[in-house]
Amino acid sequence: MIRTASVVLLLLAAQIADSQNFNNTGKEFxxxxxxxxxxxxxxxxxxxxxxxxxxxxxxxxxxxxNIDYDHMSAGETTNYTTDLELKKPDIPENSTSLNVFSISDEAIKVTSTKDVVVQAISLRKNSVQYAPVIPSHKLGTKYFIPPVPGLEESPDDGAVVVNVTERGPFRLIIVNPGEDQANVTIKGEEEFGGAIEPGKVAQILLNNNGQYQYVEADRPVAVFLSHPCAFQDNCTCGLLHAMVPAAKDDKEEFLIPPILAEQASILLSDEKSRTSTDSTAAVDSEGTVILHKPSFLLTLMSKKDFGSCFVLTSLRYLIKSFHIVVHKDDKNGIYIGRNPAGYTDWEELKGTDYVSTHVSVTFPKAFLWHNSSVMAVYLVGEKNGRMYGNPAPVVSSIPDYRGCVVTPEVIEILDEEKGWKESIKSCETKHLDLISLSDNRLQKQLCSKISAKGVKEAWIGTRRSSLTGDWYWLNYNKFNDTNWAPGKPGKKDQGQCAVMSLKPDDDCSWKDKNCCDAIRPFCYKPPEFLPM
Structure with missing residues (x-):
């Protein structure tokens, strides 16, 4: 009996990679x-x-x-109002220095017993900003600081004014969500920092000469770029606020919806440079890419962060539209709830294989998902001609033709070779089932995920009836969609059970086998889907 532990490791590695794709779900925020x-x-x-x-x-x-709300249902959304808000940083009187590390206590901790998605919206008169909240376990320890957008109104001599808020500098907001002190350093041509106690918030003033290039902490923190009253027009100002994503290991491509890029600049930052460029269809960065308009800071999603399922929330009907970016071959397969979306008004992103569309929001909440691919989705609002928005919260990055995945499926080919009946019990010991493949869409989906070098075949959950000789599935589904290899199955007395081929060129086809043959079992647990 040959044992190839590497097969299980390969399968588990693929499974873990799927489950760790970027999403906004978690139990602590x-x-x-x-x-x-x-x-x-x-x-x-x-x-x-x-x-x-x-x-x-x-x-x-x-x-x-003082919120303790029990028994939320899957798909249910609730909202809570608070007057807790950061105040102006504590700046020494008559100070002109930007080396301010102001600590405050306005952070709010949200915890849940099961995975949730959290969004935050700030509304005051006509000043609106919205953002999904990154769960604490997905935060990082290094963040590249984007270039500071130029403000239209500034002192005549160009000097930094730290005590006049609406004419003052942008701020970095750094939040320590952990249970231990976080030591944070702002690095670049100059360097300074400080300690942030658990649950506390630090505000750091920034000027636009780029002397600070990145944030580094000894524990995961959240980082935001913010200005409380950036000048816009007609002697008005409004909040500008954007989450800063953690530094990436390699350069990634960011695709920009054309309608959002109109009259916008792109703020880029990574290890080597901090620049602002004119609007374009795509840029590469290992750090931050933020789209900037006078009333608008929008953090862009990299292609590696694309998702397959998103929460669309109108947020008091302040969100007016959503914008989709998807590969040009995957325009079909997008659903809102259980209904095919059927979007037709697509615009090409020049120089790429991607397209974009924007759709008006006509509902308080929905779930947008793709049955076979991933995409980017942005929620955008407008108030008195001024835009605001950010990425829609990603529920899952695992496409599935059956719906929006909230708990990934489990795929495992066990190491030990046994007979068909014994293989059923082997799967059950792992709280799995010998797989039933009654839908050819499921078979194609799983076949694309299997990596089983050195293993030629595995038991699947079908066999002949001892009474009639007809094939049936262990889960009692109808035996309709089949994938028998040419010439298979044989006669009733030639094989009572079935295996799936794992050879690369066999397209996961089936063969009948003697049920007592020693073969590995293909064990499976279906994903959990969000009810629509």
Missing amino acids: VVVFPENIAYYHPTDPINEIWVTALHHNTRITIEKL
Whole structure:
């Protein structure tokens, strides 16, 4: 009996890679609302946390808001309002120095018993900003600081004014979501830093000469670029706020929807450079790529961060449209809930194989998903002619023709070779089933994922009836879609059970075998889907 442990390792590696693709789901989040001056208008802010559950019986706890909400259902969204908001950084009187590391206590911790998606929106008069919240376990320790956008209104002599908020510099907001102190350093031509206690927030002032290039911490932190009252037009200002993604290991490609790129600049930063470029269809970076307009900072998704399922929330109907970027061969297969989307108004991204479309939001909430590919989706709003928006929250990066995956499927070819009946029990010991392939779409989907070098075949969950000789599946589904190899199956007395071929050129075809042959079992657990 040959044992090839590498097969299981290859399968598990693929499975882990799938489950660790980027998404916005988690059980712990830290939310912070930036200072929002709002057109110099003395109205109170409306800061809201929106939580979408992905599983039934989910319990939500929000510290500082005294929220303890039990039994959220899968697909349910609730929102909570707070007046907690960052204040102006604590700057020494008459100071002109930017070396300010101001600590505050306005962070809000959201925890859940099962995976959820969290979004935050800040609204004050006509000043609106929206962002999905990255779960704490997906944060990083190094962030490249994007170039600081130029503000239209500044002091006549060009000097930095730190004590006049609306004419002051942009800020870095750094949040420590952990249970231990985070030591943070702002590095570049100059260097300074400080310690952030658990659950605390630091604000650091930035000028536009680029002396600070990246943030480095000894523990995972969240980083934002923000300005509470950036000048826009007609003596008005509004909040600019964008999440900064953690530094990437390699350069990745970022695709830009044409309609969003109109009259916009792209803020790029990585290990070697910090630049601002005119709008384009695609850029490469290992750091931050942010689209900038006077009222708009939008963090772009890299192709590696594309998802297959997204939460679309109108957020008080403040979100007016969503924008999709997808490969030109994958325009079909997009669904809203259970209904095919059928979008036809696609625009090419010049110099790429991708296309983009934008669609008006006509519903309070929906789930947008692709049955065979991944895509980028951005939520965008507009208030009095000024845009705001950010990526839609990614629920899953695992395409599946059956729906929106919230718990990945388990695929495992066990190491030990046994007879067909014994293989059923081997799968059951791992809380899995000998796989039933009653749908040819499932077979094609799994066949594309299997990597089983050195293994020629594996038992699957079908055999002949001892009474009639007819084939049946262990899960009792109809025996319709078949993938028998040429000339198979043989006569009733030639083989009572079936195997799937794992040879690269056999297209996962089936053969009948003697049920007592020693062969590896193909064990499986289906994914959990979000109810639509």
